[in-house]
Amino acid sequence: xxxxxxxxxxxxxxxxxxxxxxxxxxxxxxxxxxxxxxxxxxxxxxxxxxxxxxxxxxxxxxxxxxxxxxxxxxxxxxxxxxxxxxxxxxxxxxxxxxxxxxxxxxxxxxxxxxxxxxxxxxxxxxxxxxxxxxxxxxxxxxxxxxxxxxxxxxxxxxxxxxxxxxxxxxxxxxxxxxxxxxxxxxxxxxxxxxxxxxxxxxxxxxxxxxxxxxxxxxxxxxxxxxxxxxxxxxxx
Amino acid sequence: xxxxxxxxxxxxxxxxxxxxxxxxxxxxxxxxxxxxxxxxxxxxxxxxxxxxxxxxxxxxxxxxxxxxxxxxxxxxxxxxxxxxxxxxxxxxxxxxxxxxxxxxxxxxxxxxxxxxxxxxxxxxxxxxxxxxxxxxxxxxxxxxxxxxxxxxxxxxxxxxxxxxxxxxxxxxxxxxxxxxxxxxxxxxxxxxxxxxxxxxxxxxxxxxxxxxxxxxxxxxxxxxxxxxxxxxxxxxxxxxxxxxxxxxxxxxxxxxxxxxxxxxxxxxxxxxxxxxxxxxxxxxxxxxxxxxxxxxxxxxxxxxxxxxxxxxxxxxxxxxxxxxxxxxxxxxxxxxxxxxxxxxxxxxxxxxxxxxxxxxxxxxxxxxxxxxxxxxxxxxxxxxxxxxxxxxxxxxxxxxxxxxxxxxxxxxxxxxxxxxxxxxxxxxxxxxxxxxxxxxxxxxxxxxxxxxxxxxxxxxxxxxxxxxxxxxxxxxxxxxxxxxxxxxxxxxxxxxxxxxxxxxxxxxxxxxxxxxxxxxxxxxxxxxxxxxxxxxxxxxxxxxxxxxxxxxxxxxxxxxxxxxxxxxxxxxxxxxxxxxxxxxxxxxxxxxxxxxxxxxxxxxxxxxxxxxxxxxxxxxxxxxxxxxxxxxxxxxxxxxxxxxxxx
Numbered sequence: 001x002x003x004x005x006x007x008x009x010x011x012x013x014x015x016x017x018x019x020x021x022x023x024x025x026x027x028x029x030x031x032x033x034x035x036x037x038x039x040x041x042x043x044x045x046x047x048x049x050x051x052x053x054x055x056x057x058x059x060x061x062x063x064x065x066x067x068x069x070x071x072x073x074x075x076x077x078x079x080x081x082x083x084x085x086x087x088x089x090x091x092x093x094x095x096x097x098x099x100x101x102x103x104x105x106x107x108x109x110x111x112x113x114x115x116x117x118x119x120x121x122x123x124x125x126x127x128x129x130x131x132x133x134x135x136x137x138x139x140x141x142x143x144x145x146x147x148x149x150x151x152x153x154x155x156x157x158x159x160x161x162x163x164x165x166x167x168x169x170x171x172x173x174x175x176x177x178x179x180x181x182x183x184x185x186x187x188x189x190x191x192x193x194x195x196x197x198x199x200x201x202x203x204x205x206x207x208x209x210x211x212x213x214x215x216x217x218x219x220x221x222x223x224x225x226x227x228x229x230x231x232x233x234x235x236x
Numbered sequence: 237x238x239x240x241x242x243x244x245x246x247x248x249x250x251x252x253x254x255x256x257x258x259x260x261x262x263x264x265x266x267x268x269x270x271x272x273x274x275x276x277x278x279x280x281x282x283x284x285x286x287x288x289x290x291x292x293x294x295x296x297x298x299x300x301x302x303x304x305x306x307x308x309x310x311x312x313x314x315x316x317x318x319x320x321x322x323x324x325x326x327x328x329x330x331x332x333x334x335x336x337x338x339x340x341x342x343x344x345x346x347x348x349x350x351x352x353x354x355x356x357x358x359x360x361x362x363x364x365x366x367x368x369x370x371x372x373x374x375x376x377x378x379x380x381x382x383x384x385x386x387x388x389x390x391x392x393x394x395x396x397x398x399x400x401x402x403x404x405x406x407x408x409x410x411x412x413x414x415x416x417x418x419x420x421x422x423x424x425x426x427x428x429x430x431x432x433x434x435x436x437x438x439x440x441x442x443x444x445x446x447x448x449x450x451x452x453x454x455x456x457x458x459x460x461x462x463x464x465x466x467x468x469x470x471x472x473x474x475x476x477x478x479x480x481x482x483x484x485x486x487x488x489x490x491x492x493x494x495x496x497x498x499x500x501x502x503x504x505x506x507x508x509x510x511x512x513x514x515x516x517x518x519x520x521x522x523x524x525x526x527x528x529x530x531x532x533x534x535x536x537x538x539x540x541x542x543x544x545x546x547x548x549x550x551x552x553x554x555x556x557x558x559x560x561x562x563x564x565x566x567x568x569x570x571x572x573x574x575x576x577x578x579x580x581x582x583x584x585x586x587x588x589x590x591x592x593x594x595x596x597x598x599x600x601x602x603x604x605x606x607x608x609x610x611x612x613x614x615x616x617x618x619x620x621x622x623x624x625x626x627x628x629x630x631x632x633x634x635x636x637x638x639x640x641x642x643x644x645x646x647x648x649x650x651x652x653x654x655x656x657x658x659x660x661x662x663x664x665x666x667x668x669x670x671x672x673x674x675x676x677x678x679x680x681x682x683x684x685x686x687x688x689x690x691x692x693x694x695x696x697x698x699x700x701x702x703x704x705x706x707x708x709x710x711x712x713x714x715x716x717x718x719x720x721x722x723x724x725x726x727x728x729x730x731x732x733x734x735x736x737x738x739x740x741x742x743x744x745x746x747x748x749x750x751x752x753x754x755x756x757x758x759x760x761x762x763x764x765x766x767x768x769x770x771x772x773x774x775x776x777x778x779x780x781x782x783x784x785x786x787x788x789x790x791x792x793x794x795x796x797x798x799x800x801x802x803x804x805x806x807x808x809x810x811x812x813x814x815x816x817x818x819x820x821x822x823x824x825x826x827x828x829x830x831x832x833x834x835x836x837x838x839x840x841x842x843x844x845x846x847x848x849x850x851x852x853x854x855x856x857x858x859x860x861x862x863x864x865x866x867x868x869x870x871x872x873x874x875x876x877x878x879x880x881x882x883x
Contacts, residue, residue, distance in 0.1 A: 010258040010259075013255040013258050014492060015492070018492050018493070025262075025489065025542065025543030029540070029541070054254065054255075055249055085260050
């Protein structure tokens with residue numbers, strides 16, 4: 001089964017691992033017949049998608065679970081939500097094809113809404129300023145960052161994975177932008193993108209709005225209400 | 237009275253573990269603060285991870301919220317990063333439930349479980365905008381209350397706490413709510429002094445401002461009530477029957493990992509093993525067992541409601557619970573219908589019976605097992621009344637290694653009364669023998685020796701004993717480490733400097749309040765966290781107050797000395813404690829009164845209480861304090877079968 005859930009509000013301050021534990025407890029509270037791994041310390045067969053940083057919200061989180069016996073799908077979303085902390089809501093649960101690709105590998109692009117703010121009164125995070133910075137960044141042929149990977153410092157061009165940045169408009173404290181980032185060949189964190197747009201910008205509200213799986217020219221969300229998309233998901 | 241959340245939220249982006257401050261745990265409440273109701277803020281003055289699991293706080297949280305005339309919320313000490321941010325942005329300490337300012341509560345009540353958190357209480361009050369000293373608080377300021385084991389010597393915190401609750405809090409919190417509610421609804425007549433005077437009449441409540449403290453030079457002369465209606469001695473409160481208090485019914489399930497992150501069900505309160513160093517065992521008498529049926533239903537309902545897959549059966553000595561083997565058997569074989577759950581039993585005795593239960597629980601992954609012989613020689617264990625023979629320990633250890641456990645952890649105290657170097661080296665001898673036994677079964681056999689410095693506590697037979705100084709503790713620990721070098725036994729130890737600071741507060745009098753304030757003002761919060769502890773802060777503060785640390789810490793007290801807690805009663809007669817201290821010095825043990833005739837410590841007789849135990853005979857195989865001597869042919873009636881491996 002694939003579970004689509006959100007993480008909004010105060011609960012955004014818990015970690016990815018905490019979310020996993022909350023789900024495991026919710027499954028037990030609702031007495032769902034989970035499948036367990038074999039071995040000395042059996043773990044429930046639950047696999048999570050891309051991690052979400054502490055403090056970031058999301059409308060599009062996913063996890064896959066395996067049950068030991070057939071479970072009716074329809075009441076699941078409400079039942080699991082009831083046992084979860086406020087702010088983590090299960091939107092939908094669908095049955096997966098047996099050979100569906102693991103979420104971590106399958107997801108190829110992610111969309112974000114990122115609020116840019118400033119805490120220095122002299123700087124400016126208004127939509128006009130942000131718009132110019134965005135244009136400059138997108139015009140650049142390359143955007144080389146120094147990054148530490150496996151303990152070694154190296155450089156990486158993150159420009160190819162930045163697919164789209166749109167200035168949405170002002171917020172109370174700054175400007176909201178919409179961003180689409182590919183997850184391969186490298187992934188970019190919202191904080192890195194913010195720094196690339198301007199070192200005076202700080203991270204305000206950050207929300208993951210969508211995740212995409214792209215294969216063979218077809219693009220779909222890990223769960224979609226459109227039955228055709230679900231079929232495609234199964235076929236993958 | 238509005239939520240501070242909009243002002244707190246922006247600060248959380250810059251702090252470690254922001255989820256410490258969001259509340260929202262399963263089981264948490266959003267109470268309604270009606271105009272006539274009394275609002276309590278229950279504060280654990282340490283980090284959220286340490287404070288959240290505290291069962292005492294959770295029990296009171298539920299009991300108060302069940303009342304129509306009360307509302308209770310929780311707070312924990314903000315970590316240094318958030319404390320700095322709160323000060324910088326002028327945001328006060330807040331509750332995690334509705335993010336209400338601490339100063340908006342009628343009562344701010346602290347749990348004091350350890351002396352080294354004392355400075356955190358001052359920090360919390362200061363962050364709340366509440367004057368730290370009770371004497372300068374105004375009528376509108378909250379009433380500052382403290383409960384927990386440390387309040388059995390309340391004097392060091394008397395300047396900061398308006399009212400202490402001595403003993404079990406279940407009943408007094410209701411009575412205090414009524415006093416404060418009546419006063420509040422009548423328009424606070426007589427101000428703060430009037431309500432405090434009224435609270436002083438509630439049984440088990442000590443209001444330090446209602447007492448005069450007189451000194452003769454360094455010595456305490458007397459602590460006497462200032463008014464006729466204020467009791468000369470404050471007796472502890474005791475819940476007579478735990479069956480009446482099946483709490484917590486809805487244990488909080490934290491969203492982040494905390495210590496003891498599992499369902500906790502209290503098996504019994506009180507312990508009459510009579511270990512002379514153990515304050516908890518002395519001040520919580522008599523033994524009150526929860527009915528086994530209630531334990532079963534609390535476990536079943538608790539697991540179903542929380543989603544936990546592990547339950548701890550808590551008490552001061554869990555293997556002493558009548559019928560513990562049947563209970564554990566039912567849990568692990570799923571007779572109570574909760575599916576596969578882990579069971580843990582903290583505080584176990586050292587004997588083969590314990591290993592039998594442990595093997596029932598830990599069918600797989602048998603890695604480490606912990607025992608606490610506390611003293612390195614039989615003579616010293618008679619002094620401290622922890623009557624474990626070497627044969628008990630070796631039988632337990634052999635049982636464990638033979639059934640697949642590989643690592644033994646042994647807890648000891650150093651700096652005990654009458655302790656000589658041969659006692660300290662006895663620890664090394666035990667550890668070497670434990671490893672030797674283990675090597676017969678596995679090459680990986682190892683043993684960790686964990687050593688803590690002994691701090692004498694109020695209301696114990698050792699309250700008259702002069703604690704070892706830091707140099708002496710260092711010498712003993714070094715001697716032990718040297719003796720165990722190049723063996724499979726590892727030594728871990730607590731910092732003797734922290735032990736010394738704990739000693740200042742543990743038996744301190746009212747003058748120590750000024751010392752605690754100085755330590756706090758010098759930045760000394762989170763003192764039980766070694767990276768934030770500096771003994772110099774404490775000794776500097778003592779010097780500035782003209783007090784001699786050794787007078788408080790390392791000095792032996794005489795029988796006729798007035799002790800700072802003589803006006804607080806745990807029910808133990810002073811002459812019983814003195815007699816037990818003399819027996820200790822003569823290395824005489826004292827049996828457990830649950831299963832032997834009463835020796836009149838004073839608790840049951842004075843308070844008209846009785847042991848509530850389902851079994852009137854000592855548990856099988858339990859030799860500690862039961863008079864059984866396994867070394868002379870006593871049989872261990874628990875079958876230690878062959879190792880069971882996971883199916």
